[in-house]
Amino acid sequence: MCYSTDNATSKKVITRDEWEKKLNAVKLRKEDMNTLVMNFLVTEGFVEAADKKFLSFPFGETAEIDLATITDRMAVKKAVQNGNVEDAIEKVNDLNPELLFHLHQQRLIELIRQGKTEEALEFAQEELAPRGEENQAFLQELEKTVALLVFEDASNCPVKDLLDISHRLKTASEVNAAILTSQSHEKDNCLDVILVLFYCEQTDPKLPSLLKILIWAQNQLEEKAVYPHINDLSTGLLEDPSE
Amino acid sequence: MTETSSSAAAVNRGDPISQFLDKIRLSSSAATRNTNTMMEEDNEESPTELNTINSAGGFLIVSPDKLSVKYTNTNLHGYDVGVAQANRPAPFKGLTYYFEIFVKDAGVKGNVAIGFTKEGFIMRRQPGWEVNSCGYHGDNGHIYRGKGTGEAFGPTYTTGDTVGAGIDYASQEFFFTKNGAFVGKIPKDIKGHLFPTVGVHSQNEEVSVNFGKKKFVFDVQGYETSVRNKQQMAIENISIPPNIGYGLVKTYLLHYGYEETLDAFNLATKTTVPPIVIAQDNAMDEDDSSYDLHQRKTLRKLVRNGDIDAALANLQDWYPQIVQDDKSVVCFLLHCQKFIELVRVGKLAEGVKYGRLELAKFVGLTKFQDIIEDCFALLVYPKPEESPVGYFLEDSQRELVADAVNAAVLSNKKDVCHLHSRLELLLRQLTVCCLERRSMNGDQGETFRLHHVLNNNSTRR
Numbered sequence: 013m014c015y016s017t018d019n020a021t022s023k024k025v026i027t028r029d030e031w032e033k034k035l036n037a038v039k040l041r042k043e044d045m046n047t048l049v050m051n052f053l054v055t056e057g058f059v060e061a062a063d064k065k066f067l068s069f070p071f072g073e074t075a076e077i078d079l080a081t082i083t084d085r086m087a088v089k090k091a092v093q094n095g096n097v098e099d100a101i102e103k104v105n106d107l108n109p110e111l112l113f114h115l116h117q118q119r120l121i122e123l124i125r126q127g128k129t130e131e132a133l134e135f136a137q138e139e140l141a142p143r144g145e146e147n148q149a150f151l152q153e154l155e156k157t158v159a160l161l162v163f164e165d166a167s168n169c170p171v172k173d174l175l176d177i178s179h180r181l182k183t184a185s186e187v188n189a190a191i192l193t194s195q196s197h198e199k200d201n202c203l204d205v206i207l208v209l210f211y212c213e214q215t216d217p218k219l220p221s222l223l224k225i226l227i228w229a230q231n232q233l234e235e236k237a238v239y240p241h242i243n244d245l246s247t248g249l250l251e252d253p254s255e
Numbered sequence: 256m257t258e259t260s261s262s263a264a265a266v267n268r269g270d271p272i273s274q275f276l277d278k279i280r281l282s283s284s285a286a287t288r289n290t291n292t293m294m295e296e297d298n299e300e301s302p303t304e305l306n307t308i309n310s311a312g313g314f315l316i317v318s319p320d321k322l323s324v325k326y327t328n329t330n331l332h333g334y335d336v337g338v339a340q341a342n343r344p345a346p347f348k349g350l351t352y353y354f355e356i357f358v359k360d361a362g363v364k365g366n367v368a369i370g371f372t373k374e375g376f377i378m379r380r381q382p383g384w385e386v387n388s389c390g391y392h393g394d395n396g397h398i399y400r401g402k403g404t405g406e407a408f409g410p411t412y413t414t415g416d417t418v419g420a421g422i423d424y425a426s427q428e429f430f431f432t433k434n435g436a437f438v439g440k441i442p443k444d445i446k447g448h449l450f451p452t453v454g455v456h457s458q459n460e461e462v463s464v465n466f467g468k469k470k471f472v473f474d475v476q477g478y479e480t481s482v483r484n485k486q487q488m489a490i491e492n493i494s495i496p497p498n499i500g501y502g503l504v505k506t507y508l509l510h511y512g513y514e515e516t517l518d519a520f521n522l523a524t525k526t527t528v529p530p531i532v533i534a535q536d537n538a539m540d541e542d543d544s545s546y547d548l549h550q551r552k553t554l555r556k557l558v559r560n561g562d563i564d565a566a567l568a569n570l571q572d573w574y575p576q577i578v579q580d581d582k583s584v585v586c587f588l589l590h591c592q593k594f595i596e597l598v599r600v601g602k603l604a605e606g607v608k609y610g611r612l613e614l615a616k617f618v619g620l621t622k623f624q625d626i627i628e629d630c631f632a633l634l635v636y637p638k639p640e641e642s643p644v645g646y647f648l649e650d651s652q653r654e655l656v657a658d659a660v661n662a663a664v665l666s667n668k669k670d671v672c673h674l675h676s677r678l679e680l681l682l683r684q685l686t687v688c689c690l691e692r693r694s695m696n697g698d699q700g701e702t703f704r705l706h707h708v709l710n711n712n713s714t715r716r
Contacts, residue, residue, distance in 0.1 A: 026691070034687045035680075035683045035684065042651070042654055042655070043654070045678060045682070048678075048705075053520070056501075060519040061516050061520040218708065219500045220495060220500050222682070223500070225703075227493050227495070228493055233691055245496060245503075245681065246503075
């Protein structure tokens with residue numbers, strides 16, 4: 013295939029024909045699209061519609077769990093939307109006490125990583141120990157975490173999988189923290205709000221994000237190439253590049 | 256719908272239903288590769304040690320473990336540098352590639368360098384001094400990008416320092432670090448495979464290399480995370496029309512004939528508080544999509560339940576023109592499915608009989624040959640669902656046939672020319688944009704995979 017370059021802008025030019033060939037070559041699985049639609053129905057609370065079982069083949073564990081807890085999650089989301097953060101935190105703690113524990117645990121790990129041993133111990137005693145007392149599993153987790161203090165090279169010690177989990181949570185909470193600050197909320201207990209947002213994030217449908225990625229991807233490609241765009245998401249029609 | 260094409264490849268402008276045959280072929284090749292992913296995984300290997308064959312012998316020696324170099328000469332001019340490359344080039348997949356050196360001994364002049372070079376690099380010159388190479392030099396902290404003079408870049412480095420060099424495939428840049436701190440980055444103008452490279456150029460200089468066996472001093476994961484986060488934030492900030500998701504879901508359900516789900520969905524959107532308004536931009540379009548919704552739903556249900564006889568009977572009743580040509584793709588798919596359903600319940604003898612009756616006519620036609628052979632192979636295995644052709648017995652096969660029937664009914668109505676729902680059009684566009692951008696980056700960096708996006712909690716891998 014030969015591509016011509018637009019001399020004026022030195023961008024690669026892709027004709028409509030070439031582009032359509034590429035589009036037709038994409039292998040999209042029906043199951044994946046069904047999963048996407050199901051995810052939308054479930055997270056938007058269309059429990060009835062989602063229950064119609066038009067996707068009678070397995071659509072993955074995540075969606076099944078989603079369906080089961082959807083009403084609970086919607087309640088959390090509503091609480092946050094209404095600004096009732098404390099209520100939301102309580103609900104999350106009821107539904108999923110592990111999540112709050114893990115987030116606190118992550119903070120502890122960060123303190124240990126940064127070498128702030130005293131602060132770490134203080135934090136462990138104040139925030140985590142009480143939960144450890146309530147729950148045997150938590151206590152064991154706590155002991156594992158504190159053990160990190162003993163190893164100089166935490167990433168090679170036997171409990172290093174904790175660092176992996178913390179990384180994942182950190183990623184999510186960093187993003188949410190950024191969103192939080194950009195919306196300039198003023199909350200006292202930032203950590204707990206991050207927790208709730210993280211929880212809520214899992215109740216957001218993936219479809220809108222994919223649409224945003226589409227727009228973003230088109231803009232990115234625009235920098236280097238001239239090609240047919242989809243400008244109107246609701247029609248999905250290809251428009252030739254305006255020259 | 257008569258087939259005129261004798262080639263196995265489907266041409267969408269010809270018979271659009273043929274694409275369903277190609278989908279079956281995809282399942283077949285996926286089974287052969289023993290993988291569930293739609294795109295191939297590159298098994299690129301990473302550098303693990305230094306290349307001792309092409310390293311500048313006579314100027315340096317490489318340690319037995321191939322992870323250290325020492326300058327053995329007395330440097331006199333610019334063409335007696337001791338250079339070593341890694342045994343493999345940096346792999347293209349992933350967001351970044353990164354490696355580090357540790358300066359054991361800066362020697363008499365501290366002329367250590369770290370960087371990237373291509374295959375065939377003149378192994379007597381520092382990385383960066385020749386075109387298509389780059390290097391960050393310890394003696395003056397300059398960056399060299401293909402010629403003998405460099406530019407001020409970062410701090411100098413010497414004995415005891417750990418210096419890292421990396422490639423950021425997303426931004427197409429080189430970046431360098433010193434003792435865990437980010438030093439700087441420059442655009443990567445070099446295309447193709449690049450080898451991690453180290454240079455030493457004065458008496459007693461000694462440097463060791465880390466290709467990842469030991470933990471890096473610089474937090475590469477953290478760097479990648481922050482790159483991803485920035486990208487994710489930029490994406491989050493993009494605005495899309497409100498409620499567009501609802502519209503897309505609705506047309507999807509209409510397109511594929513999920514009548515019951517659609518009814519529940521419509522009811523729900525009208526009864527939420529406040530009611531969700533889905534922009535009816537093209538009323539005629541919706542009429543097209545809702546064409547014979549009830550019939551399509553019925554047909555889909557029958558096929559999904561494996562009740563092929565009833566499906567064929569209904570088609571004969573409602574749309575005789577679709578089953579008129581008994582050598583059409585739709586007929587083939589339905590008869591094939593009937594055969595599969597018989598095998599599924601162990602009625603092999605009946606299956607053979609059916610095959611002789613209804614499928615024999617497809618044997619010898621190039622368009623169907625390979626699929627028929629694979630399908631008949633089901634008879635051979637005591638446990639067909641575990642065989643290499645087991646995909647025929649999966650739900651996805653029923654779904655595929657249901658989709659084909661749906662498409663055949665839709666294409667009845669002359670105005671309906673889309674074979675793809677709007678959602679599918681958008682997802683295709685997204686995939687091609689990502690692929691094209693990656694291809695323009697020399698196939699470097701992360702790829703977009705819908706399957707991964709759906710099964711992870713992050714929206715981009």
